[in-house]
Amino acid sequence: MSVERFEEHRDLLTGVSYRILGSLTDAEDVVQEAWLRWSEADVSLVENDRAYLVRVVTRLAIDRLRRLKARRESYVGSWLPELVVTPDVAEHVELAGSVELALLVVLETLSPLERAVFVLREAFGLSYAEIGEVIGRGEAATRQLARRGREHVREGRPRFEVDHRLRRRLTERFAQAAMGGDLGALASMFAEDASLVSDGGGKARAPLRVITGAGRVLRFLTAIATEEGARRFLESVGAEPGDGFDVEIADVNGAPALLARVGGRPAAVFSLDVVDGLIRTVFLVANPDKLARL
Template structure:
């Protein structure tokens, strides 16, 4: 057998696992295939004769590729989350399949759609594929302790999303929380903002993602002092939120998601053309 055939055979033995990792990281089957192909290219250009754990080495490579793709996607403000069936694990395991089927939907919805690329990587590699924190730390360029914190933060978001359906917040209470958020932001009331924000609140804009109540509260208090336009409570595509009006036109919108009687996600649309396509009902 030629060297290139032997190399290809070794890679194919791990392709299913690599595809599963990339699919859960990226939320897109097409992008997952691109990531796996890039891993093959990098492997074919590397000397792996002294690699003891080729599967682990390739998983690390795919992780780096996915991290680069997520960061690139974030800079373009894209969220290509596809409503596809989960990719099966490389080695069939009925018990593990049940656990993954229970977790992957929430993981994709919350981790891929709200967390930073590093947080997504830490959660997916550690919690779904049991990659040690030391190995993940090498990929994202942080210490093992910092990597553990990233995974823990992501894990809390996933747990919160799992219980969100049963943790119903009434429309009246949503309006109260939004009014309290708006009042605290106007007054620069940092503690008041913390009272209505989930500790792991996520703010998503076209520019990227901000996480954590402290960072979000500081940002809201600062922005309110320089805000141009009139904030009005509104339904934004059916979600309780705020429309910022200027000369009678929607300048930007904020749509809120609620978990455990707190604001857990704030989706901000700053692009006027995108805001104009939203269905806005002033309250």
């Protein structure tokens, strides 16, 4: 009986943990640890399974995030979240926006407590009183954490709603222009202050520093689209002679993204952060560890 009661909430618990940690691998470890605690507890005394389990998972995720932050500071190059196919972590379609790559990147700037409060409030709609019980803070302190978190997110990512179909068309145009070497068409899609953030994790060829300015981003993209640039990139991700190469548009972390495969294996993802119809940031994820779920 206790197994069924836990499994009923597993997807929710994974979703909460993933949004706090930015890593599905770590999120699943946290959920497994929560299961061990649940299986050892006298659950006949638990009146509200959902509230109890969310509290356990959130506290475990906060503790793990505190440990992970120190490790991420020594990461090779920029650290980006582990990518997932959206249904893996979103219970409902309306939750897809809370796993978008651009938002998760901004959430990395929050403290573990601020991030947990933001996730529970903005993604899952818990009241301040409920969140306070989860994190062990009073309602006033919880509101203060929520306010600081929202301010940081607003500073790092102003909200501009972009229709999913429009983003998909822009991603398709981006792919066609980049692979076709059409610099003019590519340039028209970018904001002047555009940037490119890449994560190779020291395991794949990718810039270690953020590339800033539309001109520099365009030069990088056109360079890797050349035959020589593509060859060097494919070699860096372990491509063997004869491996096939294909590109498709896939919904990754709640948004259309360009997914490149080599020999049937995910090799890179280009995710576009769009503001006012223009590309503001290109997120390039090539670390194979971050692509395993795709």
